[in-house]
Amino acid sequence: MRSVLTRAAGGIGQLFVGTSPRPVIQENEVLIRTCAAGLNRLDIMQREGKYPVPAGASTIMGVEVSGIIEESKYPHFKAGDRVMSLLSGGGYAEYVSCRGELCLPIPSNLSFHQAASIPEAWLTAYQLLNLIGDFKNGESVLIHAAGSGVGLALIQLCKCWGAKHIIATSRSESKLITCKEYGATNVVNTKDYPEFSSEVLTATDGRGVDLVLDCVGGNYLDENVKSCVFEARYVLYAIMAGAKANINLARVVQKQVKLITTRLRSRPLQYRSDLVSKFSELLPYFEDGSFKLLIDSVYGMDDVQEAHKRMESNENTGKIILEISKE
Numbered sequence: 001m002r003s004v005l006t007r008a009a010g011g012i013g014q015l016f017v018g019t020s021p022r023p024v025i026q027e028n029e030v031l032i033r034t035c036a037a038g039l040n041r042l043d044i045m046q047r048e049g050k051y052p053v054p055a056g057a058s059t060i061m062g063v064e065v066s067g068i069i070e071e072s073k074y075p076h077f078k079a080g081d082r083v084m085s086l087l088s089g090g091g092y093a094e095y096v097s098c099r100g101e102l103c104l105p106i107p108s109n110l111s112f113h114q115a116a117s118i119p120e121a122w123l124t125a126y127q128l129l130n131l132i133g134d135f136k137n138g139e140s141v142l143i144h145a146a147g148s149g150v151g152l153a154l155i156q157l158c159k160c161w162g163a164k165h166i167i168a169t170s171r172s173e174s175k176l177i178t179c180k181e182y183g184a185t186n187v188v189n190t191k192d193y194p195e196f197s198s199e200v201l202t203a204t205d206g207r208g209v210d211l212v213l214d215c216v217g218g219n220y221l222d223e224n225v226k227s228c229v230f231e232a233r234y235v236l237y238a239i240m241a242g243a244k245a246n247i248n249l250a251r252v253v254q255k256q257v258k259l260i261t262t263r264l265r266s267r268p269l270q271y272r273s274d275l276v277s278k279f280s281e282l283l284p285y286f287e288d289g290s291f292k293l294l295i296d297s298v299y300g301m302d303d304v305q306e307a308h309k310r311m312e313s314n315e316n317t318g319k320i321i322l323e324i325s326k327e
């Protein structure tokens with residue numbers, strides 16, 4: 001089968017379309033003929049050799065796809081079903097195998113491109129808010145890099161679940177406009193306001209936020225803690241601005257801020273399948289248009305280098321999609 005492969009760890013020039021063996025499915029697995037794959041930051045890190053592939057997972061990139069079931073050894077799906085799936089890897093290929101429990105039926109109104117934008121971004125957002133961040137109705141939330149695939153999902157879930165203040169940040173004015181359209185109550189451009197805690201405190205009438213959702217890390221840490229209420233939860237789920245931080249720990253202790261981290265890809269199957277099962281209750285919100293999906297751009301498989309280049313440029317708002325095959 002055709003698949004995107006890498007010559008060696010490194011830049012986009014290492015990516016090429018080659019061939020690899022078609023997966024053979026085991027009990028409780030399905031074989032999906034891939035229509036589209038969503039791009040994720042961890043694909044870039046994996047390409048660069050900075051993200052170890054979980055044991056037993058395909059070494060081919062791609063952690064979310066949409067497509068049509070070709071063969072099923074899982075009782076709840078059959079050949080011909082339209083599904084979207086969370087993967088441990090293998091999505092940048094014409095066929096991918098995965099556990100049936102990690103597949104969801106595609107709502108009838110969604111295209112394969114739209115469906116491929118859901119699993120990793122929305123399951124991450126659901127997990128961050130519900131299972132990790134313990135979000136409660138009426139709380140105020142600070143969401144960084146909010147124009148990202150995960151960020152726009154977070155905003156919409158917060159709005160749906162009754163957040164009081166949804167404060168979205170980005171370094172781009174146009175992304176902040178989108179964040180407002182998707183439900184952010186307040187926006188802050190962190191390029192203009194590197195000391196953004198003052199903006200957060202103003203937006204929350206001096207109180208601060210109950211929950212911080214941060215994929216940036218680095219120099220955002222201290223400002224995040226300043227933005228927190230007493231006993232706030234601070235979920236750090238990536239470190240795009242780097243691993244080193246200059247932080248006043250006295251403030252962390254005084255405020256008793258709970259710092260929590262998580263990585264969905266390395267969670268056990270049971271955790272991920274429970275997550276998929278809980279998230280499936282929200283599928284009607286995609287069907288009735290309450291949840292919106294923003295596709296930034298679609299690239300053919302042969303243009304995978306361009307797709308990675310766009311993500312590296314940080315210019316995308318919402319999801320970048322790799323079209324693997326036509327329906």
Ligand SMILES: NC(=O)c1ccc[n+]([C@@H]2O[C@H](COP(=O)([O-])OP(=O)(O)OC[C@H]3O[C@@H](n4cnc5c(N)ncnc54)[C@H](OP(=O)(O)O)[C@@H]3O)[C@@H](O)[C@H]2O)c1
Nearest residue numbers: 040041145148149150170171215237238240241262263264
């Ligand atoms: N822990 C997990 O389980 C998990 C799962 C999935 C994704 N993630 C993480 O979630 C984040 C969003 O993922 P995605 O695929 O939706 O990403 P994405 O659409 O590519 O968005 C990432 C955004 O982060 C911002 N950014 C990048 N470098 C930055 C820097 N140095 N300082 C400040 N902001 C920076 C940029 O937005 P602006 O232009 O707005 O600044 C960029 O567009 C990624 O960090 C990813 O690794 C974590």
